[in-house]
Amino acid sequence: MTIQDEQLPDISTGLLALIVRDVSLAVKRPGDVLNPLFFFAMVAALFPLVIGPGTEQLQSIGPGVLWVAALLATLLSLNSLFLSDHEDGSLEQMLVSPVPLAALALGKSAAHWLSSGLPLVLVSPVIAMTYQLSLSVTGVLMLTLLLGTISLSLLGSVGAALTVGLHRGTALLSLLILPLAMPVLIFGARTVSLVAAGDGVAGGLYFLGAYVLLMLSIAPFATAAALRISNE
Amino acid sequence: MWKFLHRLASPPHFYRIAINLIPWFAMPGLLLLAYGTYAGLFVAPADYQQGDAFRIIYVHVPAAYLSMMAYMIMAVSAGIGLIWRMKLAHAVAAAVAPLGASFTFLALATGSIWGRPMWGTWWEWGDPRLTSELVLLFLYFGYMALRNSIDDTSKADRASAVLAMVGAVNVPIIHFSVEWWSSLHQGSTLVRKGGPAMDAAMLYPLLAMIFGFTLVFGALLLRRLRAEVLFRERRKRWVRDLILSGNGKR
Amino acid sequence: MGPYGLYVWSCFALTAIVLVICEWRARTRHRHVYRDIEVRVKALGDTE
Numbered sequence: 001m002t003i004q005d006e007q008l009p010d011i012s013t014g015l016l017a018l019i020v021r022d023v024s025l026a027v028k029r030p031g032d033v034l035n036p037l038f039f040f041a042m043v044a045a046l047f048p049l050v051i052g053p054g055t056e057q058l059q060s061i062g063p064g065v066l067w068v069a070a071l072l073a074t075l076l077s078l079n080s081l082f083l084s085d086h087e088d089g090s091l092e093q094m095l096v097s098p099v100p101l102a103a104l105a106l107g108k109s110a111a112h113w114l115s116s117g118l119p120l121v122l123v124s125p126v127i128a129m130t131y132q133l134s135l136s137v138t139g140v141l142m143l144t145l146l147l148g149t150i151s152l153s154l155l156g157s158v159g160a161a162l163t164v165g166l167h168r169g170t171a172l173l174s175l176l177i178l179p180l181a182m183p184v185l186i187f188g189a190r191t192v193s194l195v196a197a198g199d200g201v202a203g204g205l206y207f208l209g210a211y212v213l214l215m216l217s218i219a220p221f222a223t224a225a226a227l228r229i230s231n232e
Numbered sequence: 233m234w235k236f237l238h239r240l241a242s243p244p245h246f247y248r249i250a251i252n253l254i255p256w257f258a259m260p261g262l263l264l265l266a267y268g269t270y271a272g273l274f275v276a277p278a279d280y281q282q283g284d285a286f287r288i289i290y291v292h293v294p295a296a297y298l299s300m301m302a303y304m305i306m307a308v309s310a311g312i313g314l315i316w317r318m319k320l321a322h323a324v325a326a327a328v329a330p331l332g333a334s335f336t337f338l339a340l341a342t343g344s345i346w347g348r349p350m351w352g353t354w355w356e357w358g359d360p361r362l363t364s365e366l367v368l369l370f371l372y373f374g375y376m377a378l379r380n381s382i383d384d385t386s387k388a389d390r391a392s393a394v395l396a397m398v399g400a401v402n403v404p405i406i407h408f409s410v411e412w413w414s415s416l417h418q419g420s421t422l423v424r425k426g427g428p429a430m431d432a433a434m435l436y437p438l439l440a441m442i443f444g445f446t447l448v449f450g451a452l453l454l455r456r457l458r459a460e461v462l463f464r465e466r467r468k469r470w471v472r473d474l475i476l477s478g479n480g481k482r
Numbered sequence: 483m484g485p486y487g488l489y490v491w492s493c494f495a496l497t498a499i500v501l502v503i504c505e506w507r508a509r510t511r512h513r514h515v516y517r518d519i520e521v522r523v524k525a526l527g528d529t530e
Contacts, residue, residue: 179370183409285486459512
């Protein structure tokens with residue numbers, strides 16, 4: 001057996017190419033990026049309508065509502081993570097590609113975060129403003145959403161890979177991911193609430209950061225395994 | 233020992249051995265449950281704080297312990313099945329999931345009934361153990377839903393194995409995060425179930441119940457696993473021979 | 483058992499019910515699987 005060094009592709013090149021492709025695809029179809037954002041805004045707008053416009057009430061439920069809305073919006077966009085790749089056959093190309101599948105899975109997660117998580121973080125201050133959250137609370141909210149959506153993109157890619165090509169995959173994906181996303185949701189929302197109550201934020205942010213690292217080390221491999229299984 | 237385990241891992245042998253193995257789990261298990269129930273209900277003194285309501289722990293604690301144990305068994309055997317491609321391991325994961333969900337439901341229901349006289353409500357979000365049991369129940373539902381939605385058995389085995397392993401990493405984190413979350417609730421000073429210094433007359437029935445539950449769980453698992461193995465091997469020659477010979481109907 | 487009797491007894495009864503259901507479901511599943519295979523094997527045996 002000969003070692004074919006020159007044929008080993010550069011992992012980072014393959015990864016970058018995938019991210020660029022996915023993000024530019026998302027830009028070409030702005031609906032894919034905008035729909036979850038509208039969904040996020042609408043879910044957040046429902047709560048004041050059913051609960052009442054009291055400032056204090058809004059401030060106390062605000063962090064939780066925004067976090068739940070962000071989680072649901074992320075789930076909505078996760079559903080199509082591997083769908084178009086599955087339909088046009090590029091997923092099979094990824095499976096036989098010389099670049100390790102886990103690296104490609106990481107690239108898919110990164111592209112998903114860039115086209116859904118990051119816009120969500122950027123839009124959140126506007127929604128937070130309507131909930132009368134103060135500037136410092138909004139800052140922490142953005143920080144927790146930033147870390148949390150990275151985790152959700154990684155964790156969600158496992159669920160999306162497991163359910164790709166299945167009937168009724170959407171409902172199934174939510175059923176698989178929601179309980180697993182509980183820690184992110186709890187720490188994200190509670191950290192913001194704690195800041196609003198005048199407490200420290202370090203603990204919650206450390207946890208969210210640690211969770212990102214954990215997901216970074218697990219999710220790409222689990223996603224790769226799941227993709228191989230669901231694409232035979 | 234290794235030879236015995238190796239033989240046990242082969243489906244035909246397992247199928248034949250299991251039916252003889254079940255009574256060895258079920259009999260002592262039921263005896264322990266009978267003793268534990270009698271001693272727990274009539275012999276153990278009432279708790280000075282909770283009165284007789286504390287007797288619910290005799291079924292609640294074993295159910296809660298087994299609900300987590302079952303998830304661990306599921307994740308470990310799913311991992312063994314995925315890595316070493318062991319057929320029986322996947323069958324174990326498939327058979328244990330509904331049992332785990334049943335025991336999780338039991339732990340939730342008895343915890344809720346215990347909460348009614350203790351907290352005055354059927355459900356208390358401030359209790360971290362009940363809340364993480366609820367999340368565990370959702371995890372079981374997700375696992376079983378994924379399994380049911382894939383027709384091909386081998387594919388369902390491996391896909392659900394990935395989920396079980398990712399879930400197993402998350403279970404302790406979920407527990408920890410729910411605990412952290414409820415510790416922030418002010419004024420939720422909950423009555424501790426049991427407590428560290430337990431009277432021997434209270435403790436022995438509990439230990440008997442825990443061991444009894446575990447043994448009965450083992451018997452139930454073996455019985456489920458037998459049906460699962462038979463189903464998975466339905467096209468194999470040994471199953472055909474078994475059916476034609478008329479043995480193994482039980 | 484005092485005022486808590488109903489709660490305690492219903493918990494033990496529920497436990498018994500869940501255990502019995504688990505056992506019963508395992509048995510019926512085995513019976514169904516066995517019968518299905520039996521029907522198929524016998525049918526194949528006739529055509530042979």
